[in-house]
Amino acid sequence: MGAISLRASGYSLCACTIALVVTSLIPSLSYGAGFRTRNFVVTAPTAMAAKTVGERAEAYRKTIAIAWLGQELPAWSKPCPITVKLTGGEAGGVTTFDFDSKRNAVADQVITVEGSLERVLASALPHEITHTVFAAFFGGPMPRWADEGASLLSEDLRELKRQDQIVAGLLSRKGDMPLAELFKQEEYPPDLLGFYGQGYSVARFLIEIGGRPRFLQFVRDGQSATWDDAARKHYGLANSRELDRAWRAWYMVAIRQSNGGDPPLLARAQSPEAETE
Numbered sequence: 001m002g003a004i005s006l007r008a009s010g011y012s013l014c015a016c017t018i019a020l021v022v023t024s025l026i027p028s029l030s031y032g033a034g035f036r037t038r039n040f041v042v043t044a045p046t047a048m049a050a051k052t053v054g055e056r057a058e059a060y061r062k063t064i065a066i067a068w069l070g071q072e073l074p075a076w077s078k079p080c081p082i083t084v085k086l087t088g089g090e091a092g093g094v095t096t097f098d099f100d101s102k103r104n105a106v107a108d109q110v111i112t113v114e115g116s117l118e119r120v121l122a123s124a125l126p127h128e129i130t131h132t133v134f135a136a137f138f139g140g141p142m143p144r145w146a147d148e149g150a151s152l153l154s155e156d157l158r159e160l161k162r163q164d165q166i167v168a169g170l171l172s173r174k175g176d177m178p179l180a181e182l183f184k185q186e187e188y189p190p191d192l193l194g195f196y197g198q199g200y201s202v203a204r205f206l207i208e209i210g211g212r213p214r215f216l217q218f219v220r221d222g223q224s225a226t227w228d229d230a231a232r233k234h235y236g237l238a239n240s241r242e243l244d245r246a247w248r249a250w251y252m253v254a255i256r257q258s259n260g261g262d263p264p265l266l267a268r269a270q271s272p273e274a275e276t277e
């Protein structure tokens with residue numbers, strides 16, 4: 001899972017799979033079936049897929065917004081297009097945003113997802129819907145590490161385990177960044193997998209110690225003021241360096257637990273579907 005960034009005049013692209021960027025931005029004429037819900041208009045190869053994705057997108061939009069913001073998003077003034085490309089492969093997705101910088105609001109958003117329908121529903125779709133919830137909250141581009149790291153937490157256990165492996169590899173080869181550096185990355189660095197993985201791990205840590213709404217406040221304050229001040233205000237840590245130490249200490253404990261065979265607690269808690277049960 002990689003990422004590409006395009007940003008100009010408020011335009012922001014979250015590209016969650018490079019292969020998808022290459023393939024799915026090529027217009028396809030074969031997607032005939034459509035399905036409209038209150039907030040989405042889905043185009044997919046079959047009517048069943050379009051309806052299933054549309055209904056699940058609405059359900060995710062509701063549960064993910066409640067989980068992160070404590071309330072549902074207001075209905076969008078225009079539906080968000082979702083294009084579904086069904087393949088036999090793994091899930092991937094791209095969401096592009098156009099922000100209105102005067103109103104601090106999303107002006108336009110478009111989602112593309114691909115993979116088997118099962119993987120799209122379990123992985124790509126909740127990931128991309130999480131980006132739309134964050135975009136509504138921030139009204140502008142969110143720091144990359146947090147946007148991708150926290151969106152990954154909406155995916156299913158299979159993807160989270162994959163991220164855990166990526167993080168383990170990243171740390172063992174010392175490819176990680178000091179958090180003060182990670183927080184300031186405005187564009188995606190060359191090691192995309194590692195960048196996503198470290199963002200995922202740090203987001204998971206912060207949410208485990210402080211919950212999701214606090215995480216968003218921390219990111220907003222870190223972006224608008226300084227990350228040191230935000231670490232002090234929201235987590236009682238002296239600065240980003242202390243936060244970095246705390247994350248590494250947490251990681252060592254978490255990895256020992258996962259080596260014991262227990263599924264990550266947060267992975268279960270983060271599943272939007274699990275929260276409605």
Ligand SMILES: [Zn+2]
Binds near residue numbers: 127147148
């Ligand atoms: Zn993403």
